Amino acid sequence: MDQMAEPRMAHPLVPRVAHVRRRWRDGPDVWTLEIEDGAGSGFMPGQFNMLTVFGVGEVPISLSGDPADGNRIRHTVRAVGPVTRALARLRPGDPLGLRGPFGTGWPTDALDGRDVVIVAGGLGLAPLRPAILQLLARRDRIGRLTLVYGARSPDQILFARQQDRWGRRSDIEVAVTVDHATSPWRGYVGVVTTLIPRAVSDPANTVALVCGPEIMMRFAAAALTDAGLPETAIHLSMERNMKCAVGLCGHCQFGADFLCRDGPVFRLDRIARRLALREI
Amino acid sequence: MEDLQRIIRAHPFFAGLSDAFSELIGGCARNVVFAEGDHLFRQGEEADALYLLRSGQVALEITAPGRGTMTFLTLGPGDVVGVSWLVPPYRWSYDARVVEPTRAIAMDAHCLRRKCEDDPALGYELMKRFVPVLSQRLQAARLQMLDVYGPDG
Numbered sequence A: 001m002d003q004m005a006e007p008r009m010a011h012p013l014v015p016r017v018a019h020v021r022r023r024w025r026d027g028p029d030v031w032t033l034e035i036e037d038g039a040g041s042g043f044m045p046g047q048f049n050m051l052t053v054f055g056v057g058e059v060p061i062s063l064s065g066d067p068a069d070g071n072r073i074r075h076t077v078r079a080v081g082p083v084t085r086a087l088a089r090l091r092p093g094d095p096l097g098l099r100g101p102f103g104t105g106w107p108t109d110a111l112d113g114r115d116v117v118i119v120a121g122g123l124g125l126a127p128l129r130p131a132i133l134q135l136l137a138r139r140d141r142i143g144r145l146t147l148v149y150g151a152r153s154p155d156q157i158l159f160a161r162q163q164d165r166w167g168r169r170s171d172i173e174v175a176v177t178v179d180h181a182t183s184p185w186r187g188y189v190g191v192v193t194t195l196i197p198r199a200v201s202d203p204a205n206t207v208a209l210v211c212g213p214e215i216m217m218r219f220a221a222a223a224l225t226d227a228g229l230p231e232t233a234i235h236l237s238m239e240r241n242m243k244c245a246v247g248l249c250g251h252c253q254f255g256a257d258f259l260c261r262d263g264p265v266f267r268l269d270r271i272a273r274r275l276a277l278r279e280i
Numbered sequence B: 001m002e003d004l005q006r007i008i009r010a011h012p013f014f015a016g017l018s019d020a021f022s023e024l025i026g027g028c029a030r031n032v033v034f035a036e037g038d039h040l041f042r043q044g045e046e047a048d049a050l051y052l053l054r055s056g057q058v059a060l061e062i063t064a065p066g067r068g069t070m071t072f073l074t075l076g077p078g079d080v081v082g083v084s085w086l087v088p089p090y091r092w093s094y095d096a097r098v099v100e101p102t103r104a105i106a107m108d109a110h111c112l113r114r115k116c117e118d119d120p121a122l123g124y125e126l127m128k129r130f131v132p133v134l135s136q137r138l139q140a141a142r143l144q145m146l147d148v149y150g151p152d153g
Ligand SMILES: Cc1cc2nc3c(=O)[nH]c(=O)nc-3n(C[C@H](O)[C@H](O)[C@H](O)COP(=O)(O)OP(=O)(O)OC[C@H]3O[C@@H](n4cnc5c(N)ncnc54)[C@H](O)[C@@H]3O)c2cc1C
Pocket: A048, A057, A059, A060, A061, A062, A063, A076, A077, A078, A079, A080, A081, A082, A083, A084, A085, A123, A126, A127, A238, A239, A240, A241, A242, A264, B151, B152, B153
């Protein structure tokens, strides 16, 4: 058989070139890029892409848009270092490299008939947003749906307008809390874990999806188990840093797992013992 | 009076309290109502009560010169407001401002302290209910202090 006639498979380590369509600010130092990804083939909520700014570097960034949007994907980036700062500076029309989507997603297909509690902290709402949009699109298939969100202060609330809109709907309960606030804020103040007991009404039939800074996730997992959820019903996204994204380089090794290949979304019972270990 | 005892026992903080103890502390309790903007108490005032919130929302605030007022915790139905009534010199170390119209049971601190001194079993029962609240607030304060949502979070 003529080797040349075989369809060319994209090599997982070679980025394809995509272009920024639009960009907008979603908080202090936080920008969302809408990217035209002609070669994209859809994604599962919770997955990430490796984004390259040519001449600067490559980083893992979660998909934050609606999985139903086809080739028009979104990434929400906080500018914290060289690559994320360069990503945040890209303008409409600019090219960037893209590999993915990679990783395990949230188990949104296994939630029929269950109550769902989504616990997000800070930028952790970005990888959960696709899951929320997907669940809202097939809302009648699940029970009670609650979003519990924590941020540092009111001006740092991610997707604030969309959260307001969700909060006005009757089919999703939204509870937002901030760590500190000055007087105009009329919402809750306090750590996000304090809102968890109210979000769980039927622990045996509830599944939790959790994403945020790792310390916050540890405390959220503890609050969820205190509320009666078994470890098998709690899913966390472990976003420690990674390099190759395909389970080759070992950069993101987490005990027996590679976060990029076996995660980033894990069920708590699989990683609970390792979460508390200092050495890994 | 009996009605107050029923309300006290219906509050999560006193859930499962014995008849004898609820009768003892019932005499220290009264119903209070606050409008939005009212203060349950202000920093520096004598800590003369413990509040069991039944409805509404209360913001705990600290004001620093030049930095304005900072809310560090909001509390609602089922929560207790006030720890300083238990610890000498019995002064509030923050303001408690009503954010939403609030109904509460106010327990007179002098009365409670006296009854706890007279009956150590009651005192211990109260401690067992108070220490978990203190420990949760301490843990929450620690998390807030870590500023987990910062760039290194
Ligand atoms: C699976 C996955 C999904 C991610 N999704 C997003 C996302 O949707 N949006 C987003 O903005 N970021 C996301 N991140 C984090 C992002 O990849 C890092 O912020 C980025 O790699 C930093 O690169 P840099 O060159 O800009 O800065 P660097 O110089 O590499 O780092 C700058 C600072 O950020 C801290 N940092 C680096 N990586 C992480 C990390 N993974 N978690 C927390 N702090 C980190 C470093 O400790 C350092 O203080 C994700 C990470 C992973 C592993």
